[in-house]
Each structure stands twice: as C-alpha cells, then as structure tokens.
Amino acid sequence: MSAAQATASETTVLTPRVGTTAKRALYWVAGSILVVLVAIASLNLAGTAVEGPPLDPTSAYEAGTQALAEVLRDQGVDVLVTTTLDDTRAALDSSDDSTLFFTNFEAYLSEDQVAAATGLAATVVFADPTLTELLRVAPEVAHAGQNSDAVTASCSAPLVAQAPDITAGPSNYRVIEPSAEITACYGNDDDGYGLIVLDRGDTELRILGATDALSNGDITAADNAAFALRLLGEHETLVWYTPSFLDLANSGDAKTPAELAPGWVLPGVWLTMLTLLAGALWRGRRFGPLVIEKLPVTVRSSETMQGRARLYERSTARLHTLDSLRIGTIRRLAVLCGMPTTASVNDVINRVSPLVGQPIEPLRQLLIDREPASDHELITLSDELLALEDRVHAVIRPA
C-alpha cells in the first residue's frame, strides 16, 4: 500500500544569512540605543538629586550652608572645609585662634572620634549630637526631642544678644545637671533649648540643635543670620568639618565580606552566571521552526445530552426527569414482555403485575402517579424503577 515516490521538491533555504539578520536587527538596536540615550539625557536634565547633604558649606541647595560660609569669608573669616579628622587636626594646628564646626548625623565617626573632635579647638560647635554621643561628650545635657517653632533667646549670653529670635529645630536639648558652666538659650525648660554652651576651661563646647537657622533656606529669616555669624565668626579661622567615609577606614579593623572572601569567589560567581547564560542559550536554541498542522474540529457527541441534564438540574425539573426515566423503563418492560414498543402503560402494568407478584396499584403509583417532592424522592423513585426492571428481567430471562 505504500509505494515510494521520489519528490523532485524545490529546496529553498529558509534561514536568513547573518548579514540579513543584522540588517533587520539594526533598526531595533538603533531604536533601543536612541531610547536609552533619550532616557539618560532627560534624567540628567530633570536632575535626580532634589536635596544636597544638609549643613554642607559647599552646597547651594536649600539644606546646604554655602550662603553662610561665603558671608563669613566676606567678613574676613578664613573658612576651611575638611572631610577627615586628620585634616581637621592639621588645619586647627596651623592656627591658634579658630572655631571648629562639625556634625555627625551620617554616623561616620565613632564615639571616640567625636570625643577627640570636641577638644580640638577653643570654640567647638557640635551640631545635632545624638543621645549616645551626648552621654560621652556632655553627660550633663540630654536630647529633648524635635522642635520646629520659632524661639526667642531666653538667655543673656553675649553670643545671642544681637539675635533675639531664630528659627528652631530640628533638635532640642535639655540640661539635666544645671551648673554655672552651662548656659542654655533659645527655648525653655519644658521643650528644651536650641543652643547649650558648656564652658570647659580652655574649650567652649556649643551644642547646637537649631541647625535649620544656618541653612541656605532659612538664613535670611528672623535673626538667623546674626545668630549664625556670631556663632561661627568669633575667631579668625573656621574649620568646617564634614566627616566622610574616609574616617571610617581609619576607625577600626572591621572588614567587608568582599575583603574576607577568597580572591576566586567574585570571578567564580561571574563564571557561574556566564555558564548559566550559555546553558540557557544551549537549551533554548530552537531546532528549526514548528511545522504547522491544521487540526480537525472536535465535537463531543454527548454535549446536547449533558446540556439538557444541566438544564433539568438547574430548573429542578424533577417530574420531567422522572417521566423520561419512566418512559424508558416502560419501553424496556414492553420489549421484555414481548409487547410492541407502542404498547400503552396500562397494558404494560397489567402484564408486569402478575410477573413480579405485585398488585397493580403500587405499580401504577410508581410508573405514573407519584410526583417527587424532593431530589431525594427522585433518586428513590429512579432506583425503584431500576429494581422493577431487574425483577422483570430475572423472571423472564433467568440467568
């Protein structure tokens, strides 16, 4: 039945040449590069950073303090900006008459470093110290939470004489052990103070909570400018120390996981990733296109019947269902008893009754009259119909 036949078929190569593929891909590659370039350009134009670091004397953003630093320079103060503790030490060593301003809210400095910094100059302004830093450098003073209202001087130090009202916040400090060496200004005992000055003999430590007053955004408000200039412009030199991560490296011997791991781990991870990529390319490369085949329609023949059953069930057509079952039973009984399928129900009942030894009335009830009131009754009646068929079958055709 299977005669072989050589097909002189036309062979055409379907796979495009590398050049053709490259030409086709060129449009998309160029398009994606363009999209990436536009994205980068628009990001740069819009700018990603909305805020610079706070209290940075080189930052012109709202939170920075470039305005203050420039005005101080104009006033003849030598403003030096440092980023490490060593540089700060060196800057302070070169001049006796100097102020040190520093803050540690990035937590680059350890407590030891903070303690060392507070003793470096004649006047040290420590902005925004934390609870633990205070315990170390000024145990008499405690943190008193946040405050952002405008505050008045409330003390008689010469430092604040020209600036009765300044912008407060973000922090306030409280004096726990009052003494003659401690002056607290800008605030009250309940809320705390924006500035606390501690006289430590050769060093005057100024704990500053109201740093907002120095920022570019607020320096022109109230008496902030006068306050800031008096606070930082007292001496010839101002060393503005902004701790950086360079302080971290000197701070201890803690090592990153990358330093602890052996040298082969990183290239090993890279190689594993490349291997996985190659494996994906190996398994994912398709061995030629799929062969298309038209499938024939599949129609299940019993769909109508099942649809009708669901319809009966949803509308609880019990009597209708039972009548269908009864008609089937009666037809089969008629055939069993040798009667035509067109025989009437009464004839079938009369014929079946002596066969199964059952009076006519209950048979009539079962085959015609009874109406199922519930699904349970329907099931019972349908079982009785089957049982009747079985009995008649057993009588007429004994196994």
Added chain:
Amino acid sequence: MALSGWFVALLALGIVPIVLTGEPFVLTLWLLFVIVVGAIDLLLAVSVRSLRFERIAPDRVRLGETTSSTLRITNPTRRRLRTVVRDGWQPSAGAHTNRVPLTVPSRERRELSTVLTPVRRGTREAAHVTVRSYGPLRLIARQITVSVPSSFTVLPPFNSRKHLPSRLARLRELDGATSVMIRGQGTEFDSLRDYVRGDDVRSIDWRATARRSELVVRTWRPERDRRVVIVVDSGRTSAARIEDEPRIDTAFESALLLAALASSAGDHVDFMIYDRRVRARVQGASGPDLLSKMVNSMAPVQPELIEMDWNSVPGLVRQATTQRALVVLATTAESPGGSLGLLAMLPQLTAKHTVVVASVTDPSIADATLDRSTRDAVYLAGAAERALLDQSRVAAAINQLGASVVSRRPSELPLALADHYIALKAAGKL
C-alpha cells in the same frame, strides 16, 4: 549558530584555574580562551548552505500502518560533516525519531530514514529540514533550516475488511452455487441441475424431470447488476467523536465494507461524499479499482461545520442512476430537530428506491441511563432517556416514510450495514 552542551561544560571548567590561582584576571583569560576555541570550531564546521537535500516520501499509506521516508543529504565540501538532522514532518505524521546524528564524509551522500506511523487520515506534509553542523570539537554548530516540501496521503484504515471473508461466504451461500436454495420473489432463475438429498422439494422442476429419468431441480441465484448508491454526510454532525472515532470515519468504514461486498456480489456501486457541495464522488468503478478509488477520494475529506443540504440529495442520486437502487445514507438520525431536512427529503427517494439510513449511536447514552448513583447522575439519566426516546422517534418516522434505519455503535455499524445488505439481497428487495 547554536551552542552545544560541550561548550557550556568547557565554560564551566574555567572554575578550576580560577580557584587554583585565586586571581580575578584568570576569568578574562579563560573567557578569551573559550571564545577563541569556539570561534575556531565554528570556522572549521562545514558550511550548511552548501549542503544539498532530497527527500523521498511514500506515496500513500493506510492509517495505522508504518512507512518510512528517506532524506538524502549530500556533502559537496572538502570537510567531514558532523551533524544532527531534524526531519520536519507534521506531528500527526508520527515520526518516531526527530533528531538524528549523522556523519557525512567529504563529497559523499548519506540517506536518513524516518519511520512514520501516521495518526490521522488525510494529507500529511513535511515542511523543512533543519541541520546543525558541528565543528571537530562539537562546541558550536552552524544551523540552517531548508524548505524541502513533500507529502503523502494517509488512507482510511478499512479495519472492517477483516469481516469481509465471512460476509462473502454468506453471499456465496445465497448464490445457487451451493446446495442451499433460496426462493424469493426477487431471485432470478439460474439453471437446472440434478436433485441431491436435502434440496427443497418445492424447487423440483417436474417438466424437466419428465424429460429425463432423474429428478431435476431449478437453482436460483440472487439478483445481479443492481445499483447501490452510498451517500456520506460530511456536515457538522459528522464531526462528532464517538468512542474516539469521528462519525465520518465510521461512515467511511461502513461504506468501504458495503462497497466491497456489493461489488463482489456483482452490483454497481456509486459513492459520494456531500454536505453542500460534492466533496468526493466515485462512479462507474468496479472490482479492486473501486475500493482503491474510494479510499483515495475519502482520504482528504474532513467534516465541515455546515448544515447538510438534503434537498440536493435526490438530484445527486438521479445523476448516479435512473434505475431502482439501494440508497444508503450514512448520516446522523438522532434528534427530531436535526433530522427535519432528512425526513422532508426521504419520500422523494423512497418513492423509487430502497433507502437505508445508517447512523452511529453513542453507547455512552445507554450507559448513562443506568447510572443512578448521585443526584447529578439521575438528572443525566433522565436526559439520556430523553435522547434515546428522540432517537427512536426519528427511527420510527424514517420507517414510516418507507426507509429503514441501521443504527449501531461505531465498532458494530459496518457489520450491521453489511448484514442488512445481505438480508435485503436474500429477500430480493434490491
């Protein structure tokens, strides 16, 4: 281009020098090494575009049988071709192996045989051949897909031919060749022969006996040269699957068995497949030619999702024969609504012809009537009883119109139709 598992393994092997030296730059060196080796391997692989392909496909095969197609690959280059070949046959062509490794030496040709066991009737096609040509190290391959179209026809299986010998024997029993005598109004006088014991005494020809000294009986033979017209409905109801066989396939089986039987009984068979147009027609063929023409015409026909146009059927039958004929309509007679067209048309046919409606019934309906285990099952049983009632009503209507109905489950229908034909023949009703 395609990577191989060896390439991935070689890349992964780089972990050894990296761990041993612990130097990050070894990674770069290893990557360079792998890329260079891979590139050399790729360059040494035979260019797939220079290969030549030729496919020798089988012409036709019966469904269920196994055949094979041959693919010839010629390597005209100077290098040895190491390759994996995929012969792209349709899934239902039933290719046993899909990816075959093959080596073709320089300037030689090799044959690749694909064993096919088709799973579906109709035309099975092969679209293309995909080849991966590896270099000597088997790291990277050049891949190409070449369109090499070819196709073969899968014929209906005609499984019921196993019943043919027994039914042919029944036919011969009808014939006067055996001692069994059949008397009926439709049988034709054949010849006279000597009486043997067991012959029906009513068939003794007394006039001939008087002329000779021995008893002579008349023999009869069934009528010959009758017309049988088989119309297969390829409308939407024929698409339904019963016992994992579409109705139309069962109709084909029945038609083939009936045609084989009728043509050996000396009748003329006309065959057509129709829904709203004639999908296939076989006329005026006899003997082995008839069956071969029939299976060829059936092979590509699939049911269409349209309603059967019964009004044209009497005209088609008239085209086939003007004599009285046995008209077999292989269709579905299940619901009164769906059979309206058939019932309206039947009187035109039954006025002149003997009509048999062959219909496949779904045994799952009868099974469903007996399952009363759950609430859902009882409702389903009710619906099934209703379906059975519908079937018997349609059958009764068809009988009233003067036609007869043969409805059986798919495995039994061909045989039942053949038996019906033999019974008609014996009764001389053709």
